[in-house]
């Protein structure tokens with residue numbers, strides 16, 4: 521999938537059970553088109569993590585396949601409806617993070633990408649082996665890796681063509697490293713000496729590597745920031761699920777205070793930056809007012825949105841509303857449209873296609 525923009529925010533930050541509300545909220549929006557979905561996004565919000573909290577990373581997502589959130593999940597949602605309004609943005613808020621000799625770390629999570637054409641197939645294998653990308657029915661879980669191997673080999677030539685056309689590899693690592701450096705400098709300017717780490721889901725530097733470094737550096741408080749503006753089970757959800765499993769099994773990490781910013785698509789800075797990008801592009805047309813603004817977003821499997829409560833679609837649409845509202849304030853009233861990409865072979869799979877995949881596999885393996 522070839523995404524051009526990975527930028528944007530309402531963040532939720534808690535440290536050691538304390539929620540700090542910053543002053544620079546983006547003005548509150550009317551309810552998005554699908555409020556139920558957005559409510560679910562709050563389940564990815566943070567809950568206080570104390571030394572006694574053995575659950576590790578405190579992110580709760582409805583990552584299963586039930587069509588209804590469980591009563592437990594609903595309770596959880598209610599608990600966070602106010603916390604999710606909290607943001608940690610001001611300098612004074614950030615300073616409050618420092619208590620004694622605390623060492624602050626920020627972990628940026630991203631997808632990762634092949635750096636050379638030889639990396640493409642193993643990168644694709646890692647991606648398709650992830651049950652948050654391809655979810656097989658429980659009975660067929662043992663086929664996850666053979667299926668990933670098969671799809672990655674079949675998909676690799678097409679993928680390689682794409683990566684070859686942009687210089688022979690993914691620029692994602694360089695871009696993410698540059699973001700990490702810029703964030704470190706920005707925090708330093710605010711007198712917040714934090715270390716910033718990059719943890720990729722499917723390629724180097726892997727999340728596991730970043731976590732090892734965090735432990736070596738003796739970080740005592742960690743902010744986890746997925747670099748996807750909108751939350752999806754297949755992106756931030758997958759990275760956070762991995763992190764949760766790493767935390768659960770590690771004494772050091774379980775006892776480290778941490779917090780998660782689940783999505784940040786409605787942050788003022790992001791919305792304004794997006795509006796400015798669009799504004800600048802419009803000036804390149806001879807008649808800017810006649811231009812249709814075309815938003816292109818990743819597709820996610822329909823079942824994620826309809827059955828598992830993935831808030832991605834609702835967050836994306838709310839985000840676009842906010843950008844258009846910002847443009848309107850600047851006197852730009854062009855029409856706009858939104859399309860979801862279905863570029864990866866299986867990105868829109870649902871039950872019938874799942875059957876197709878399995879039949880394909882059964883054929884292939886002569887079962």
Ligand SMILES: C=CC1=C(C)c2cc3[nH]c(cc4nc(cc5[nH]c(cc1n2)c(C)c5CCC(=O)O)C(CCC(=O)O)=C4C)c(C)c3C=C
Nearest residue numbers: 521523632633634653679690692752754818820864866867
């Ligand atoms: C098949 C399932 C996939 C789902 C679901 C999916 C969701 C999804 N992806 C992004 C962002 C990116 N994806 C990227 C690459 C990529 N993604 C898939 C598959 C799914 N993505 C594949 C097979 C690939 C590899 C390239 C290809 O063969 O098309 C990338 C690029 C990474 C890089 O190399 O720089 C990004 C970015 C989002 C935001 C998303 C759901 C919301």
Ligand SMILES: [Fe+2]
Nearest residue numbers: 521522818864
């Ligand atoms: Fe993708």
